[in-house]
Amino acid sequence: MVPTAAIAGFFAGLFGIGGGLITVPFLFFIFESLNIDKTYLMHLSVGTSFAIIIPTSIVSVLTHKKHNSVDSSIIRSYGIFVISGVLLGTILAANLKTESLLLFFAIVAFLLGVFLQNIKEKTSKLKPNFSLAPKIVLGFISGFISAPMGIGGAVMNVPILRYFGYSINKAIGSAAAIGFIIALFGGLGFFLTGTYLDANLPLSIGFINIPAFLIFIPITMFMARVGANTSNNMDKSKLQRFFGIFLYVVGTLFLYRYLKPILVSPNTPPFACSPNAFLKSVVVSSVL
Numbered sequence: 001m002v003p004t005a006a007i008a009g010f011f012a013g014l015f016g017i018g019g020g021l022i023t024v025p026f027l028f029f030i031f032e033s034l035n036i037d038k039t040y041l042m043h044l045s046v047g048t049s050f051a052i053i054i055p056t057s058i059v060s061v062l063t064h065k066k067h068n069s070v071d072s073s074i075i076r077s078y079g080i081f082v083i084s085g086v087l088l089g090t091i092l093a094a095n096l097k098t099e100s101l102l103l104f105f106a107i108v109a110f111l112l113g114v115f116l117q118n119i120k121e122k123t124s125k126l127k128p129n130f131s132l133a134p135k136i137v138l139g140f141i142s143g144f145i146s147a148p149m150g151i152g153g154a155v156m157n158v159p160i161l162r163y164f165g166y167s168i169n170k171a172i173g174s175a176a177a178i179g180f181i182i183a184l185f186g187g188l189g190f191f192l193t194g195t196y197l198d199a200n201l202p203l204s205i206g207f208i209n210i211p212a213f214l215i216f217i218p219i220t221m222f223m224a225r226v227g228a229n230t231s232n233n234m235d236k237s238k239l240q241r242f243f244g245i246f247l248y249v250v251g252t253l254f255l256y257r258y259l260k261p262i263l264v265s266p267n268t269p270p271f272a273c274s275p276n277a278f279l280k281s282v283v284v285s286s287v288l
Helices: 002-015 020-033 038-066 072-095 098-118 121-125 132-149 154-163 168-196 210-233 236-264 275-287
Strands: none
Touching: 002 020, 002 038, 002 210, 020 038, 020 210, 020 236, 038 168, 038 210, 072 132, 072 168, 098 154, 098 236, 132 154, 132 168, 154 168, 154 236, 168 210
């Protein structure tokens, strides 16, 4: 558990992510080995991940802010639409199937990885131009998708901010601040949902596991500061390519999780989600 917390915290600071892409799968298998009610395994993993992201992202944001890598104006103007997505995504999380989301994230991660690997450096020198319409649409989408997955949303928001002219460091620092907003409202939502459903999971309040939270927090907070300092001291072009590679890894892991039932049972249909869900994933990915 300690190595996972260290890796999650370092990536949280380095890339502005909350670490949920690493934390949620790890927590899921730990809780499963403890024979926790399978009905709420994913809920507990996601809720605990959000709780861990809150203090971790605070450390990350404060460190990035020291390097002038956080744009407060984009947090205010973009964050409100992210919140709306998080609230709806949290409410619907209990009824959503994760298969289509896994496929969606795999597609998006690969596309954004290609984008970051090929974007011209001069783009980062353009004056940021993020108008209201894309803020509404992309803010809602990033919040809505992040909520059921227990992530801070930087896997989407860093490339989005890069596309609209923000430098890589400014995009990472601002995405970390947006990740705090996502985690705060997402964590609150899963706490209230778990309480309302009276899940009564061991050593947990709502869908937040207390021991896992207490073990992760000191490690992730320390490593988030290390990652954020590393991010601001790295060459921008190298950091951009490194983040692109990270997205390839995320895409590969999510694609494997989506295809795993097919690999285990060859008779399983090629798509675990409906054709409409698959088409929606492709369409939204293309828009992003």
